Every structure is written in C-alpha cells, then in structure tokens.
Amino acid sequence: METGATVWLTGLPSAGKTTIAYALAERLRGEGRRVEVLDGDEIREFLSAGLGFSRADRDTNV
Numbered sequence: 427m428e429t430g431a432t433v434w435l436t437g438l439p440s441a442g443k444t445t446i447a448y449a450l451a452e453r454l455r456g457e458g459r460r461v462e463v464l465d466g467d468e469i470r471e472f473l474s475a476g477l478g479f480s481r482a483d484r485d486t487n488v
Contacts, residue, residue: 428460
C-alpha cells in the first residue's frame, strides 16, 4: 500500500509558491512518485467563475 502526503505552501502573493510547487512536483515525479499540484489561482478560476466578486457585482445583487 502506498502512503500519501500533503505539502501545503503558504506565503504572500507573488512569493514564488507556484514556482516552488511545480519544481518540487517535477523532482518528486523524477523519483517515481505520483504528484498533483493544486494551485489556488487555477482552482478559483473554475470554482468561482461567474460568481461576481467585484464591488459592482455586490451592489447590483443586494
């Protein structure tokens, strides 16, 4: 049975989290590990598409 793990990278915007995540993923894949990178920016693009988080959207939905 394979044991899993999660690596959670946190930090300020534009601090390089995505760059580090993809570099780490590539290294782990090179060792034969199965890796998935979940990037918050990419996930938000799909989950919140069309929800309207701008000030104008909130004002029209009140």
